[in-house]
Amino acid sequence: MEEYKAKSKLSESLTSTVWLAKHRLTGEEAVMKCFHLSKLNSNLRSCIDNELHFLSSVHHPNIIRLLQVFQDGELLIMVLEYCDGGTLSSYIQCHGRVEEHIARRFMKQIGAGLEIIHDNHIIHRDLKPENILLTGSGDESVLKIADFSLSRKLLPGKYLETVCGSPFYMAPEVLQFQRYNEKADMWSVGAILFELLQGYPPFRGMNNVQVLRKIKSSTSLPFSQLILQELHPDCIDVCSRLLCINPVTRLSFDEFYQHKFLRL
Secondary structure, three states: OEEEEEEEEEEEEEEEEEEEEEEEOOOOOOEEEEHHHHHOHHHHHHHHHHHHHOOOOOOOOOEEEEEEEEEOEEEEEEEEEEEOOOOOOHHHHOOOOOOOOHHHHHHHHHHHHHHHHHHOOOOOOOOOHHEEEEOOOHHOEEEEOOOOOOOOOOOOOOEEOOOOOOOOOOOOHHEEEEOOOOHHHHHHHHHHHHHHHOOOOOOOOOOOHHHHHHHOOOOOOOOOHHHHHOOOOHHHHHHHOOOOOOOOOOOOHHEEEEEEEHHO
C-alpha cells in the first residue's frame, strides 16, 4: 500500500471505501477499493474473491486492469487502473444518444472484452453503462468492462438461478426467476446498444414487475420513429435479436460478434 497515496474519496459504503490514488514514484493515477473484511458476510467475500480471481488472470485493453492487491490488517485493498472518461452512463447523460457509427465502435470494444469473458466461461451478470468505463476522449476513447463482483464461472450446458443485476438491463428469464445462462449477458448488451442509439434503456419501470410487463407487452423495439428511420437494417437486426425474449433464439456471443453490423 506504501506505493500508492490516497488523494480523494470517490465513494463510501458500509463495507468499503473507494479512493482516487497516485503512485508515489510514477505519479500514475489509480483507484483503490478498500474493503473492511470484518464487515463482509460470506456472500460479499465470495463476490470479491470471484472478481479478484478473474481480473488477476486477464490483461485486455477492454477489461478494467487490476494493478495490485494488498491486505493490511482488516483491510483488503484492490488497486485498479483509473479511467479518466468516467462511465458510459455519464457519457450518455452528457452527450445524449450517439450516432450509429459511434455505437458500432463501442459495441466492437464491448465485444472484444466479452470475447475474453466468454472464453473464460464467465457470465458477468451486471453489464450496464454504469459498469463500463472510458479512457481518453473523442475517437480515441476506449471502453473497459468493469465490476466483476457478480460474475460467476458457468460451464457450457449449465445454468444459474440467482436473481441479480440491474432491472433495466436484466434479461426477462432472470426477472422471472427462471434459470439462465450466458445469454442473459447478451440481453444486457442489447439494452446497452439500444440506450446508446435512443438515449435511454428500452424497457423502464419503477420495479422489476413493471419492467417485465413492458418487455412482455412490447411487439417491436421501442425506438422512436425518427431514430428508427435513420438506422441501418443491420443495426436494427442485431438489436432486435439481442433483445429477444426467448433466450434460445437470442443471439449467442459468437453470433453477435460476427454480425454484419459490427463489420460495417
